[in-house]
Amino acid sequence: MTRAAAAGTVNPDTQSRSANRERRMYDTPEPGSESKAVHRRDLLRWLAASPLLTAFAGCDLGLVERAMAQEAPARSLDDLVQSAEQALDVFDLERVAAQTVPTAHWGYIKTGVDGEGTQANNRASLERIYIRARRLVDVSNLDMRVSIFGREWPTPLMIAPAGSQGAFHRDGELATARAAAARNHLQTLSSVSSTGVEAVNEARGEPVWYQLYAPRHWNATVALVNRVREAGCPVIVLTVDLLGGSNRLTLERYRRIDDRNCESCHRSGGRADPVKPMYEGLPQGPPDSGGPTMTWDYVHRLRDITDQRIVVKGLVTREDAELALEHGVDGIWVSNHGGRAEGSGRATIDALPEIAETVAGEVPIIVDGGFRRGTDIFKGLARGATAVAIGRPYLWGLGAFGQAGVERVLEILIEELRITMGAVGTPSLADIGPHSIGVD
Template identity: 75%
Template structure:
């Protein structure tokens, strides 16, 4: 920061940059719209300065605003990006907001039971830490801070293939093996080597992500990259913005680090996975009844209903709306996890009411990480858990098991 620049200057500059890059500007209708956006934003920004430490954040969006001012611009763009014009990203939220809770009264909620069970392991809450790559781009301690927070608050953590810290170290920080998320490598041997490494590290569950197999069109990321004037070659490959080689991929034949290496993948891939591992296999990214039926038929152990937080394909459909058909097809035969756009305890209730066993979040804990490291991740998880408990009491739902389609409605 130049010596004459105050923190507020930096925030203002970052905000204007963000605005210039944001699809909001286009959708708000040019300059007149811009003024309106600023007017809406201004009062919030007065409150932003009130959040100087993790415990001062009142909701996960407070953490987002701090992360926006602390995380390098392009890296913040990587967290925030969806695809195309952000339609799927927006719909994930809009669909959740359309659903209301049906509050029952005069129910004894003096004790709450928020436990859920996944593959025989009991967790105190249905809130899961979703896999997210490159976390050291958001905070120096990256995945280790996330692991320590997940350990402190006893949440299931899923680790990305493109983690910036190796699985063995993360497991140590977490205090037990995480679930390991798999992106296919371009060659089968590379894929099998990754799976074997996760087995040796003790990871009980393999989460195969399939929603990026067709690639993704991340325009918001590109825009943020263009306004970031730091020298990316300090960390990224010289002259380019390609990722630095990730610890889990070192020594493997090179190729795209994300799921796009899996373009040729079919259900046959699951059979091959079964040959190299006894881990439970969860497929992440299924959003239709047809694929749920195929998952059952191919002996998958769990389904993760996800559109990657609106950053994979731009199908425009919210996962909360895709969930019922998947849950209906699965009919309790395997656990279902849902994610994409869940930001409040009431959202978690909506996911469970529509058939999920557990709900995962990505950006909310990444905002916490970027804002305050481990403490920020802990705070994000604490906020969501507190909101979940408060809302369950408020609607007369004493346990996760008591939630169901009767708990919600849509106008």
Template identity: 40%
Template structure:
């Protein structure tokens, strides 16, 4: 039996350390380790969680049609974006407050990302600061997620800190004007940010702390209230993207786009990339599956900027389907957080390596040598 170059390292270690293999096994291990509230926080979604189900169903509706008798002895999974080449089309999505899953939080995820040369999109609401996470990654590629708050002074300060700390792109999440109706979190009365978890970038920010000092009292509840006034911005418009564009020369990607007309507007207002996403089903109950939205957005953009995709990626076949439908790369969220909860840095690294191995083997078995060879005609819709 010949192993892929990605699979070989995993094959021997997997037999020795008893870590999970499949997404479902990682999730179950995390369920056993975490308290109910933090587990529900990451597993759950908006309302009836119909959007989470739709994300998973969308992948099952597409079937891969393999080709045979092609020399696949040498394969290359690399992708290039924004003057960087990555060894695989997989990135770690921004997930906040990771200390609720593991004591090392984003530091563990950052180390795992760096060791596998996987770009890490660091959350705006991380448990460790922008600078602390950057220090763990060295020269490894990292992007910074940004919410455009109502206070432009704070937004500009966080943006400039990310630039100084070596982040090479900005991911603006646009699908959270207000928190979605997340029934599990309401049932558990669990909101990490209201407990001050995930606010490290704020409490370390001189502009934010100066503004907090001007509030009479300045107690922890005032800090949390000021944080929420800056995080949630229901008045956000396309003009704000144009204003942000003036503050940085870094590439700006918009995360949360599901409509082709919004993709066109994003280009008009200066976006350098688009991430098709429904926030993993956490914002709108009954929303369109991200994979279903991807082809229309890909065609609307017409190759002017990279189109990435998240929400529902679990296995190598899912990555292939997303790339075939137009994604330049994909983001994973819940899979690596379950790995983090189960085994810290080692768990995140194993999740990444397993997914890359799965992708590599599946590519070989469908007759593809590079991700650029994947096209929609490799799929059949059922």
């Protein structure tokens, strides 16, 4: 089994599940049959509840109950939603994606590193934080606007970079970009995107931010940065938390149980994996990672070749935040790669306060890692983030229903944030701070 990050043939079991779901979604009842069934159920319910029923000799309540059971098919709270609009929270979409995304590709989404303690702690630490609700505050005009690099966005929710989205839905990053455009969210594109930046920008309707996995060879970096700058991307997000590699055991286990033949998608011209679109045509061929030799000097070298903003992604300590400011970065992205980078066990929400204290508003701070609800976004803002980025949740939406699924994830999270802000007496983001939360 080769890398699971590119799209492949579909597991027959997955095809069967998908086909059954599609039949349920699209089978059309005969005209009038649905309304007749509703009328029969209403009559049976009325009979069961009516005191007049006892006036009829020999009437059997059990017969009525059995008739009602036959009229309505059994339903379970675990039933999968049949459309994006039916999802009540992002976890509804996770359950659907687990059935629709090919096995090894699902392992790529799920995986952390080692025993996945870091990934688990991202969630556990968020859940230990409680919100301190204030009362009798006018929340009739909620304001979720945020300004980043002089650009105002309607909400603080961002789309984090995630690679190889064509593995989860045929439209991949284009579906995500169209959803970001429809809901007006800031989007960052991965270096290992299934689609080139030019097409993604067209789908988004404006240039996205670009995440840079720095090539080992500097001339390849220059070529890549030049391409992205010419495409109009205003920000380079230099990702620095994978320089030593990562031990993704869950991904490997899912690869082993995937019974598809992936050769057609994972081999191209004799290569183990096809070249990603953003790496095509680079000097010295497809690049390796920047590797463990990268230092803070790399930021200065980037500054010398581009006038784009530079955000460093993957910082989790006060010391590195101080160095980032010293080296003139434009923004800091607090991240442990969703628990996929290192097995430190430290949650990003716990790293955030010391970085916010160090930065003291000098540059914007973005955070990701385990954010699944509007209350989580609130907690990230309370601990000092300018914006909160999501990764896995929108991939669940993408894998479940494509663009509509991504849009639904964004809609759910913002509606949950709106409800939270109103319920706890914080009419604007400026009203959210350390005083808004506590820790058990």
